[in-house]
Amino acid sequence: MIKFFSKLYKSTAEDFYGELHGRLERGERTFIVTANPEAFMFGEGDPEVEALLTDEATSVVADGIGIVKGASMLGINLPERIPGVDIAQRLMEQGNELKKSIFLLGSKQEVLDAMVKVMAEKYPHLTVAGAINGYVPDKDAAFEEIKKATPDIVLVALGIPAQEKLIYKHLFCFEKGIFVGVGGSLDVLSGTKARAPKFFIDHNLEWFYRIMKEPSRIKRFYNSNVKFLFKVKKLAKENNK
Numbered sequence: 195m196i197k198f199f200s201k202l203y204k205s206t207a208e209d210f211y212g213e214l215h216g217r218l219e220r221g222e223r224t225f226i227v228t229a230n231p232e233a234f235m236f237g238e239g240d241p242e243v244e245a246l247l248t249d250e251a252t253s254v255v256a257d258g259i260g261i262v263k264g265a266s267m268l269g270i271n272l273p274e275r276i277p278g279v280d281i282a283q284r285l286m287e288q289g290n291e292l293k294k295s296i297f298l299l300g301s302k303q304e305v306l307d308a309m310v311k312v313m314a315e316k317y318p319h320l321t322v323a324g325a326i327n328g329y330v331p332d333k334d335a336a337f338e339e340i341k342k343a344t345p346d347i348v349l350v351a352l353g354i355p356a357q358e359k360l361i362y363k364h365l366f367c368f369e370k371g372i373f374v375g376v377g378g379s380l381d382v383l384s385g386t387k388a389r390a391p392k393f394f395i396d397h398n399l400e401w402f403y404r405i406m407k408e409p410s411r412i413k414r415f416y417n418s419n420v421k422f423l424f425k426v427k428k429l430a431k432e433n434n435k
C-alpha cells in the first residue's frame with residue numbers, strides 16, 4: 195500500500211493541469227490514474243492493478259479525499275484533491291485551445307450523445323475522433339478502433355478498475371495520447387447527472403452526496419473506504435514505532 199502512496203502526484207491541481215497542457219501539446223503518451231481508496235484496495239489484491247499503479251509510465255493523482263487524508267496519516271503532504279471530473283473537463287478545454295482530438299469509450303449511449311453535443315457547443319475546435327459506449331461486448335475491439343483513430347485524448351468511462359486495466363493493456367501500442375479512466379465523469383459533464391453542489395465539493399463531501407443520491411453505493415463504500423482506513427491506520431502505527 196505504501197508504494198501506491200509514494201507514487202502520488204504531490205503538487206497542486208493547477209500545477210498538474212499545467213503539466214498536462216505541456217504533454218498534450220508535445221503529444222507525449224500519458225496515463226493518468228485518478229485514485230480513490232477503492233483503487234488502492236484493488237491494487238492490494240489484484241496484481242494487474244498493482245502493476246499499473248506502480249508503473250513509471252503512470253501518473254497517479256488523488257481523486258478521493260480518503261487518499262489525501264490517508265497520505266497525511268502516513269506523513270505525505272498532498273495539497274488537495276485532483277478530481278477526475280475536473281481533469282476530464284480541463285482536457286477538453288485544453289484540447290479545444292490546442293485544436294486536438296478526443297475519443298470517448300464508455301458510459302451509456304445517451305450520455306455519449308449528450309456529451310458529443312456539449313463538446314460541439316463548448317469546444318468547437320476539439321475534434322471528436324470517435325465515441326463508443328461502454329456496453330459493447332468487446333472492449334478490446336473498441337480499443338482497436340481507438341488505435342486507428344490516433345486521438346490526442348482518450349477518456350475511458352467504465353468504472354474502476356475495468357477502465358484502468360483496459361487502458362494499461364493497450365497503452366504501449368500508442369505513440370501518443372493522454373489516457374484517463376474517468377469513472378462517472380461523462381455522466382456529469384454531459385449534464386445527464388448532477389455533480390454534487392459546491393458546498394459538498396468545497397467541504398470534501400462529494401462522496402457523501404453520491405451515497406445519498408445512490409444508496410446502493412454504500413456497500414461499495416464500506417468495502418473500500420472503511421477497510422482502507424483501518425489499513426492505513428495500522429500502517430501509520432507501524433511507521434511510528
Ligand code: UDP
Pocket residue numbers: 300301302327328329351352353354376377378379380381
Ligand atoms: N459503465 C459502462 N459499462 C459498464 C459499466 C459501467 O460504460 O459495463 C459506465 C457507467 O455508465 C458510468 C461509469 O461506467 O458512466 C462508471 O461510473 P461510476 O459512477 O460507477 O464510477 P466511479 O466514478 O464511481 O468510479
